[in-house]
Amino acid sequence: MAEEVIERRAYARIGLLGNPSDVYFGRTISLSIANFSATVRLEPSQDLVIRPHPFHDLVSFSSIRHLVNRLQSEGYYGGVRLLMATCKIFYKYCCDQNIELKEGNFTLSYDTNIPRQTGLSGSSAIVCAAFNCLLDFYKVRHLVKVEIRPDLILNAEKELGIVAGLQDRVAQVYGGLVYMVLHMTSVRNIWTTLDMVYTPPWILVFFLPFILYMLRIQVILGRQMFGDDALGSLNIKMIEVARSVGAACKFTGSGGAAVAFCPEGPAHVQLLEEACNKAGFTVAKVEVVPPVLGEEDLKTVSVM
Numbered sequence: 001m002a003e004e005v006i007e008r009r010a011y012a013r014i015g016l017l018g019n020p021s022d023v024y025f026g027r028t029i030s031l032s033i034a035n036f037s038a039t040v041r042l043e044p045s046q047d048l049v050i051r052p053h054p055f056h057d058l059v060s061f062s063s064i065r066h067l068v069n070r071l072q073s074e075g076y077y078g079g080v081r082l083l084m085a086t087c088k089i090f091y092k093y094c095c096d097q098n099i100e101l102k103e104g105n106f107t108l109s110y111d112t113n114i115p116r117q118t119g120l121s122g123s124s125a126i127v128c129a130a131f132n133c134l135l136d137f138y139k140v141r142h143l144v145k146v147e148i149r150p151d152l153i154l155n156a157e158k159e160l161g162i163v164a165g166l167q168d169r170v171a172q173v174y175g176g177l178v179y180m181v182l183h184m185t186s187v188r189n190i191w192t193t194l195d196m197v198y199t200p201p202w203i204l205v206f207f208l209p210f211i212l213y214m215l216r217i218q219v220i221l222g223r224q225m226f227g228d229d230a231l232g233s234l235n236i237k238m239i240e241v242a243r244s245v246g247a248a249c250k251f252t253g254s255g256g257a258a259v260a261f262c263p264e265g266p267a268h269v270q271l272l273e274e275a276c277n278k279a280g281f282t283v284a285k286v287e288v289v290p291p292v293l294g295e296e297d298l299k300t301v302s303v304m
Contacts, residue, residue, distance in 0.1 A: 003044040008132035011172060013121045019252075028180045037114065038114055038122065044105070052078065079126050082126045085157070110130070127169075150169035150170045154166055167182075201261075203273075238279075245268070248263070
């Protein structure tokens with residue numbers, strides 16, 4: 001009997017409070033959203049194959065000018081390296097923990113609609129989805145504790161030189177609205193899934209095309225510390241446009257997208273949409289993702 005194809009999804013996240021204090025062992029609140037997501041597909045195969053994405057891992061170009069323009073806008077990196085790093089970290093962890101893995105190979109492929117460089121955690125979503133595929137292919141989900149998984153996802157990204165904290169990975173592993181208290185490694189981290197019944201209607205604001213000259217640094221603490229040049233004029237404008245109509249607004253992460261709240265209701269949202277559209281920004285109502293852990297996952301949970 002042929003083994004089944006496994007497909008797992010991980011969602012974009014919004015940093016509501018505290019971003020990026022997770023890098024400095026602070027406290028954050030993050031929210032998983034269904035507006036954007038990454039999907040990884042695992043199909044049993046004779047050899048282990050990492051399949052490039054036809055757009056995000058483009059290696060064929062119409063001209064050298066096309067290649068250079070692509071590198072200047074997208075950079076050198078696609079999702080293949082993320083899938084490879086995930087496999088390495090997963091395998092190493094299982095070996096270190098004496099978790100026996102069955103024989104057999106697979107083909108990994110991915111797709112994503114999470115905009116690049118918008119602070120919506122596109123890279124970690126690919127890693128999280130791939131990690132879930134591996135857990136289920138090898139049938140070891142019950143052997144890898146939930147609270148360990150964000151660290152493994154982060155380790156896969158560190159393998160590639162990506163500088164980040166645990167916030168995105170915790171939000172994507174748990175789903176829903178998550179409060180995190182992050183410490184140095186000598187102290188146990190704590191995260192708690194919060195009741196979403198009181199979550200207000202959020203508005204997501206971002207700009208197209210996604211790849212513009214924006215932020216070229218990994219971590220930004222605030223406008224006062226780094227100045228407007230570091231944040232980028234479009235990022236500053238996005239916040240200012242939202243606040244000009246009385247909406248509360250902040251970046252979802254390191255820049256490129258923002259989350260806004262309109263306290264006066266639907267008419268206020270309409271005002272925000274009109275102002276953002278006029279300025280060239282795209283607006284969408286946030287679709288909240290509920291907690292994603294299943295029964296088998298919850299049996300392994302010791303930190304909540």
